[in-house]
Amino acid sequence: QSALTQPASVSGSPGQSITISCTGTTSDVGRYNYVSWYQQHPGKAPKLILYDVSSRPSGISKRFSGSKSGNTASLTISGLQAEDEAAYFCSSFRPDTTRVFGGGTKVTVL
Amino acid sequence: EVQLVESGGAVVQPGGSLRLSCEASGFNFADLNMHWVRQAPGKGLEWISYTNWNGELKYYADSVRGRFTVSRDNSKSFLFLQMESLAKEDTALYFCVKEKAASNYFDAWGQGTQVTVSS
Numbered sequence: 001q002s003a004l005t006q007p008a009s010v011s012g013s014p015g016q017s018i019t020i021s022c023t024g025t026t027s028d029v030g031r032y033n034y035v036s037w038y039q040q041h042p043g044k045a046p047k048l049i050l051y052d053v054s055s056r057p058s059g060i061s062k063r064f065s066g067s068k069s070g071n072t073a074s075l076t077i078s079g080l081q082a083e084d085e086a087a088y089f090c091s092s093f094r095p096d097t098t099r100v101f102g103g104g105t106k107v108t109v110l
Numbered sequence: 111e112v113q114l115v116e117s118g119g120a121v122v123q124p125g126g127s128l129r130l131s132c133e134a135s136g137f138n139f140a141d142l143n144m145h146w147v148r149q150a151p152g153k154g155l156e157w158i159s160y161t162n163w164n165g166e167l168k169y170y171a172d173s174v175r176g177r178f179t180v181s182r183d184n185s186k187s188f189l190f191l192q193m194e195s196l197a198k199e200d201t202a203l204y205f206c207v208k209e210k211a212a213s214n215y216f217d218a219w220g221q222g223t224q225v226t227v228s229s
Contacts, residue, residue: 003154036215038155045205045222046155051215089155093214098169099145104154 004029004090004102011108017078020105022090023071028100030071034093037066037075040104041086049088050075077107085109112136112218114206119223126196130223132189132206137218140164140184143209145216146191148202148225156202159191173199196227 005023012018022029022037029035035053038046048057053073054066063078073092077084090102118130130146146159159180160169168180179192189206203222210217 003156032214034214038216040155045219046216047219048215048217051210051213051217057217087154091155091157091215096169098160099157101147101155101157 002100004092004100006088006090006102006105008103009106009108011110012077012080013110014080014082016080017076018080018107020075020077020088020090020107022073022075022092022102024073024092024100025071027096028092028094029068029073032093033068035066035068035073036091037064038089038091039086040089046089080109082109112208114208114218114220116204116206116220116223119204119225121226121228122196123229124197124227126227128193128196128225130191130193130204130206130225132191132220134187134189134206134208137208139182139187142211144180144182144189145207145209146178146180146189147205147207147216147219148200149205149222150199150202153202161189193225196225198227200225201227 037050039049040046050066053068065076089104094100113135115133158171161180165182177195181190205222206220207216208218
């Protein structure tokens, strides 16, 4: 049960845009539009920021957007802010286990 | 307000057992699928277990299958995780997680309960 692949770290300056990739396989990311993204600040529980590839829950900033191409989903944070510094995890539906996570990406605001 | 409150975490010796509990409130617990997710110190999230709304369908990650058992008491709005044959690799913060109705994502997380396996 391999995890989805994310870059370990991504950084950007305030106001810039960054993109985090999440690569799976034809059995998960590539097959279903059930990719979700979670933000986790240190010492806190994860928080849902995107679901079904590109949908935002109520209260989540429009600066967060998502897309998918083939086996790779992406999270873009535009207008980077200091409060965006956190770990980000992608997740996909997978029929054999129901869920799988990516390894996580640490976002640093320079 | 949706609340998930985990308990039962402790320091346990290798080979030992532990039972985690999660008390749910603020939503119709009996209608919803639930999960356990864990996070080892300084590491990422690892999905480990799922139970459907009535407890008849259960899935486990390879890393815990045969050692961990998920269950639920819908009359009391509790989710449980019975953990056996614990190993150092099971040391982690264990989260109780709610699945959005008729969806495939997690819309609420507890704060977690710490399990430490150490001699």
